[in-house]
Amino acid sequence: MDVYTSIPKESKHSALIKEVRILFLNLYCGIQLLAFRRHAIDRITVSYDQFILLLGFYTLTALVVSYAATPNPVFDLSGLGYLGVKLLIALVVGYVFAKLTGDQSDLLRILVITYCVLPALYLISFALLAYLPVTVLVAGYVAFIAWALAVCFYIALQLLEWNKAKAALIAALWLGASYPLVNLSFSFWYEGYDEDNELAAYSTGALHEVNxxxxxxxxxxxxxxxxxxxxxxxxxxxxxxxxxxxxxxxxxxxxxxxxxxxxxxxxxxxxxxxxxxxxxxxxxxxxxxxxxxxxxxxxxxxxxxxxxxxxxxxxxxxxxxxxxxxxxxxxxxxxxxxxxxxxxxxxxxxxxxxxxxxxxxxxxxxxxxxxxxxxxxxxxxxxxxxxxxxxxxxxxxxxxxxxxxxxxxxxxxxxxxxxxxxxxxxxxxxxxxxxxxxxxxxxxxxxxxxxxxxxxxxxxxxxxxxx
Missing domain, CATH: 3.40.50.1460 (Rossmann fold)
Known part of the structure; x- marks a missing residue:
């Protein structure tokens, strides 16, 4: 009996390890797409499990990076709102994409590919753009947006069998839908500040002495x-x-x-x-x-x-x-x-x-x-x-x-x-x-x-x- 009960556990464990390995392979393919590697998109594994894992990895990336970058961090639920809006935008773009191809399964495909790319883009925006000299900051952001748009167009171009008009439509839709998020920072933390002075005043009774x-x-x-x-x-x-x-x-x-x-x-x-x-x-x-x-x-x-x-x-x-x-x-x-x-x-x-x-x-x-x-x-x-x-x-x-x-x-x-x-x-x-x-x-x-x-x-x- 012990032998039979151990088989499902080992299988589940092996399946989990396999999915995690696929996750990191997908993320690596996402990095290659950012470098415009042509065949990277064909090596991405598309499944519901991978979509959930990639979404979780993106969330974890933002949670950890924004925590490390915030002095005296205090948890902020607004990060979940940003994550939700980003997912909604991806769903809309994926829906339009599936309509253009006539294949409903392409909705899941575009979601998986999107979240293969997003963690690396997020890290680049924090690690590089944040430290640009003031004199080139605007140019840096413009270059970053142009690069991200080019990546989006390149991905759509491959998925739509090199139809430039449809690929341009997808890229424009993604940019237009994402524009409201440009001035918002994806962070789960805000900087707290101590209230030592106020607490000290309470402890000494000074506040109660204010007439x-x-x-x-x-x-x-x-x-x-x-x-x-x-x-x-x-x-x-x-x-x-x-x-x-x-x-x-x-x-x-x-x-x-x-x-x-x-x-x-x-x-x-x-x-x-x-x-x-x-x-x-x-x-x-x-x-x-x-x-x-x-x-x-x-x-x-x-x-x-x-x-x-x-x-x-x-x-x-x-x-x-x-x-x-x-x-x-x-x-x-x-x-x-x-x-x-x-x-x-x-x-x-x-x-x-x-x-x-x-x-x-x-x-x-x-x-x-x-x-x-x-x-x-x-x-x-x-x-x-x-x-x-x-x-x-x-x-x-x-x-x-x-x-x-x-x-x-x-x-x-x-x-x-x-x-x-x-x-x-x-x-x-x-x-x-x-x-x-x-x-x-x-x-x-x-x-x-x-x-x-x-x-x-x-x-x-x-x-x-x-x-």
Missing amino acids: QEHVYYSQYRLLNNALDPIKPGITGVNDLFFIGFGSDSSQDVFMKEIEHVQRVMDERLGTSGRSVALINNLKTLDTTPLASSTNLRIALKHIGSKMNPDEDVALLYLTSHGSMDHELAVQMWPLDLNNIRPEDIRAYLDDADIRWRIILISACYSGGFIKALQNEYSLIFTAAAPDKASFGCSNENEYTYFGEALFKNLEDKPYQFVEHFIQAMERIRQRERYENLTPSEPQLFIGNLMKEKLKLLERDIVSSAAP
């Missing part, structure tokens, strides 16, 4: 103290004004960053007497206005009244946590404050009659602010692309990575905004590569009219700094 009514009613006095000393711009001079906004009290880095940046701006870029800081932190509740939406509107309105709208430039620096729906976190527990949207910032600047604007945003997903804020009079520099996280939000840090690249250890030479910002992008890229982080991909937009204004501003900053 909310006192904090709210003290804002009038604190704003007056901060805004009254603001000097007006000098006629005939392109003066620079600074507004710092550190709006998340859960970590000290945002408070410290605003304090450091304001000091650098005052000492090096001529904003002394024309700068104001708004901060959310337990340590500054009694000395500094809150970084709230209302206070930002009031501060910008006051500064706008001191500026010559034709000459002067306002530099707004915002640092906080950002969300995937492109809002800037505004937190000062136990107060209930509104988050900031890009539309709010634009409305406040417009209402303040501030025409010339340099807007720097140190937050995750901050590239999503650019579309709503951009115009010909603006420079916008964000710490991350619309779908990317930025780094450095640790309680013990003095700066975020973005702020450090921009303002720590400025060289003692005339300041040139665009050149300095491009150098900061490269420093961030190198640091993320060294620390094996998923690239944040900082975004820089410069309006056409702002390009000329920056030259005038840089000239007058140098003049004001001269003895």
